[in-house]
Amino acid sequence: MPFPRLFPILLKTTLLLVLFNFAFILISGFPLGKLSLYNKIFPGRERFPFGENQRGYNLSLFNLDAMFAAHVLVGTPKTDDEYRVILIGDSSVWGTLLTPEQNLAGQLNSQNISACGKNVRAYNLGYPYISLLQELMILDEALKYQPDMIVWLTTLESFPKEKQFGAPLVANSPDRVKQLITNYQLPLDPNDPAINHPTTWDRTFIQQRKDLANLIRLQLYGVPWSATGIDQFYSATYERAQTDFDADESFYDIKQNKPLRDQLSLDILDAGLHATNIPIVLVNEPILVSNGKNSDIRYNFFYPRWAYDEYRVMLSEYTAQQNIPYLDLWDLVPMDEFTNSGVHLTPFGESLLAEQVGDAIKNICE
Amino acid sequence: MGLTQIFASILTASLVGVWMRGTPRILSLLALSVLAVFWFQPAVPLRSFDFWIPSLSILLVVLVWFITSNVGAWKSRHNLIGLAIIAGVVTLVGLTRYIFPDPVLTTSTPPRLILVIGFIFLAALAIITFTTLSRRLAITVSFAIILLLAILVILKSPYLSLQLSIFLRELTGRPTDTASALDFRWLGFSYISFRLIHVLRDKQTGRLPELSLPEFATYVVFFPSLSAGPIDRAERFASDLRKEFHLTQDETLLAGQRIVIGLFKKFVIADALALMALNDTLATQVRTTGWMWIVLYAYTFQIYFDFSGYTDIAIGIARLVGIKLPENFTSPYTKPNITQFWNSWHITLTQWIRSYFFNPFNRWIRGYKSIPAWTMLLLGQLATMFLIGLWHGITVNFILWGIWHGLGLFIQNRWSDFAKKRFNLANPRIQTVLHVGGILLTFHFTALGWVFFALSEPALSFHVLMKLFGIT
Numbered sequence: 018m019p020f021p022r023l024f025p026i027l028l029k030t031t032l033l034l035v036l037f038n039f040a041f042i043l044i045s046g047f048p049l050g051k052l053s054l055y056n057k058i059f060p061g062r063e064r065f066p067f068g069e070n071q072r073g074y075n076l077s078l079f080n081l082d083a084m085f086a087a088h089v090l091v092g093t094p095k096t097d098d099e100y101r102v103i104l105i106g107d108s109s110v111w112g113t114l115l116t117p118e119q120n121l122a123g124q125l126n127s128q129n130i131s132a133c134g135k136n137v138r139a140y141n142l143g144y145p146y147i148s149l150l151q152e153l154m155i156l157d158e159a160l161k162y163q164p165d166m167i168v169w170l171t172t173l174e175s176f177p178k179e180k181q182f183g184a185p186l187v188a189n190s191p192d193r194v195k196q197l198i199t200n201y202q203l204p205l206d207p208n209d210p211a212i213n214h215p216t217t218w219d220r221t222f223i224q225q226r227k228d229l230a231n232l233i234r235l236q237l238y239g240v241p242w243s244a245t246g247i248d249q250f251y252s253a254t255y256e257r258a259q260t261d262f263d264a265d266e267s268f269y270d271i272k273q274n275k276p277l278r279d280q281l282s283l284d285i286l287d288a289g290l291h292a293t294n295i296p297i298v299l300v301n302e303p304i305l306v307s308n309g310k311n312s313d314i315r316y317n318f319f320y321p322r323w324a325y326d327e328y329r330v331m332l333s334e335y336t337a338q339q340n341i342p343y344l345d346l347w348d349l350v351p352m353d354e355f356t357n358s359g360v361h362l363t364p365f366g367e368s369l370l371a372e373q374v375g376d377a378i379k380n381i382c383e
Numbered sequence: 384m385g386l387t388q389i390f391a392s393i394l395t396a397s398l399v400g401v402w403m404r405g406t407p408r409i410l411s412l413l414a415l416s417v418l419a420v421f422w423f424q425p426a427v428p429l430r431s432f433d434f435w436i437p438s439l440s441i442l443l444v445v446l447v448w449f450i451t452s453n454v455g456a457w458k459s460r461h462n463l464i465g466l467a468i469i470a471g472v473v474t475l476v477g478l479t480r481y482i483f484p485d486p487v488l489t490t491s492t493p494p495r496l497i498l499v500i501g502f503i504f505l506a507a508l509a510i511i512t513f514t515t516l517s518r519r520l521a522i523t524v525s526f527a528i529i530l531l532l533a534i535l536v537i538l539k540s541p542y543l544s545l546q547l548s549i550f551l552r553e554l555t556g557r558p559t560d561t562a563s564a565l566d567f568r569w570l571g572f573s574y575i576s577f578r579l580i581h582v583l584r585d586k587q588t589g590r591l592p593e594l595s596l597p598e599f600a601t602y603v604v605f606f607p608s609l610s611a612g613p614i615d616r617a618e619r620f621a622s623d624l625r626k627e628f629h630l631t632q633d634e635t636l637l638a639g640q641r642i643v644i645g646l647f648k649k650f651v652i653a654d655a656l657a658l659m660a661l662n663d664t665l666a667t668q669v670r671t672t673g674w675m676w677i678v679l680y681a682y683t684f685q686i687y688f689d690f691s692g693y694t695d696i697a698i699g700i701a702r703l704v705g706i707k708l709p710e711n712f713t714s715p716y717t718k719p720n721i722t723q724f725w726n727s728w729h730i731t732l733t734q735w736i737r738s739y740f741f742n743p744f745n746r747w748i749r750g751y752k753s754i755p756a757w758t759m760l761l762l763g764q765l766a767t768m769f770l771i772g773l774w775h776g777i778t779v780n781f782i783l784w785g786i787w788h789g790l791g792l793f794i795q796n797r798w799s800d801f802a803k804k805r806f807n808l809a810n811p812r813i814q815t816v817l818h819v820g821g822i823l824l825t826f827h828f829t830a831l832g833w834v835f836f837a838l839s840e841p842a843l844s845f846h847v848l849m850k851l852f853g854i855t
Contacts, residue, residue: 023635240659244674245668245670245674
């Protein structure tokens, strides 16, 4: 035995590690994500953490608690004269390739508008990846922070049934999904295989190490975020959104000869729109309307014309039936004012949208 | 060194420490160290250069040993075994091309065996020529020093590195438009060259003890200290090698403790600080003075924890095989003046420069009686720190960093003389004030110096300095 005293030390260390590893399961229900330096030491972020480029001082993590805890909304006490507007949506609301000042929330705030005799303050709760269930999950959490109004920007891409569990935030939040399905009586299967249901082993420290490291990394990025105000890597060059297409009329598994309403997750939208008594404005967000090759068949990379036209009719009829304030802004923005996707706008495109949304907010009490 | 390489080093060092005694221990350390030269070499975009660069390192080591060893020393059994091990490892690495479908010891597939054998043949020819010359012409040793310095200058100069890359790309028929100064990354050459120059200079001055080839080669490319030092002295290293050693439980615990501390410093603290530390991008993005200080502090601690962490790991691993590498850092940020800072920051580099440049320079300049003492001191300090700056890279910013510290050392020296006369230093209150004030001042002086070190352009550094003082 070359190391008579070394083995007890190694044994104790290993035992402690094993013990700690499994003891970690006991705190798996504790919302670690709520422990945050944002809004305490660092100013809250203007939008949810998202991205994988270190130069953007940001990262994607699929922990809604941590995402909210890092957001400025959570750290901003509501004053008597604040009219709190929460924007829900996808990457176009989050503001891909736009600074916090250039995206919809930033432009609305720079308008200094009033609604119901109060000063409007818009909060960006958009999040990249397109899924109505993800948006409902964010909306459900956002209601805890005293909104006066919700503006929900959406597009057809969020509606297909197979997309609902596809968003990583949804797939990695099994408990929340289960809760949403129960609370809103959604016709979804909480045990869908697309959802990651953690096993006991998955809840150990060893298996949770990457999530924990991400939580710590998010806190560390608080320094460069606070120092620079930058939360995204803004590439000077990017590939412009596609304007020429194949002659392809397909849209997921949607059949042209069946009613569109039955094939989409309108029930999730419906649940969200009836989740609260505060006003919710539904916006069909601008899309790129191409004039390129096969543009008579497709509007853009996402949508064949027939499906999108039917979707607009469906949404218009639904909002009218339900008496929900609705803005159909699908063709508001010219083709050149889109950036790298058929739903991502330039700052000018965003200002056109902000003008319309701003008017809707101003008029809400009238 | 990445984590995989560190853990592999710990494992192999432990096995050597436990199982090997006497000569087999030295020979296994030699084999492992030569192997590490290839394995640790990072990828380079020039084909097979991740094999040729380590091979050149090994060639230089053997060449310098032949030049500095006694006549006929290579014929001894021990040295012949050493030669066989070195040639064997190089050949073995070359042979992996035929054994494994993917590269295992190099980042890309090694060159064909015929080329490796050709290289060994040419290396032998170069060694014979140089050794023969060195026996007849004393200037050969100086030439070897100049050769090492020339390689160092090329590697440290972005312009010359780029030209070298373009030249090599043209030679190998590769596109030159993607050439970069970073193409020719030579792992550990800063340390290898300084160890070799130390040996060559000691040979010139007759202070070099006789070292066997295995001892010499292991000293120069010792795997724990290959990539980040410290720069040991050959005779001290050899005395550890020659000592009887077997890994005891106490040594294992001490080594383990040091390695764990090093891993924590490097991979937890330094890597976390790196996310917020001053760099070229942040330098232009930070909006306020307060945050600029914070990112500068982050860099100040990041560079310390990174470098001293690696040193701890190297010292710990070396301890597993019975080598007590010298300390490189002794709490530098707690020193009350800049002289003491430089006695505790990258100590082995400072000592090397002191031995082979500062002291000879001072002796030389003292010959000029007309030069006032303070001018001699200023010139000595500036020249020394200028050289330390250049060792890190031949760029304006490293030179400015060197000058900053050279001036700091000079001013501190003058202040120290002045304070001794002016203040009653026996008074404990004054002592405390001077000590605490000194620590704060030295820390901030060093931190401000990092503004030059961390950034690539002087304009960027001056912008940051102005921001730090609220001028922009």
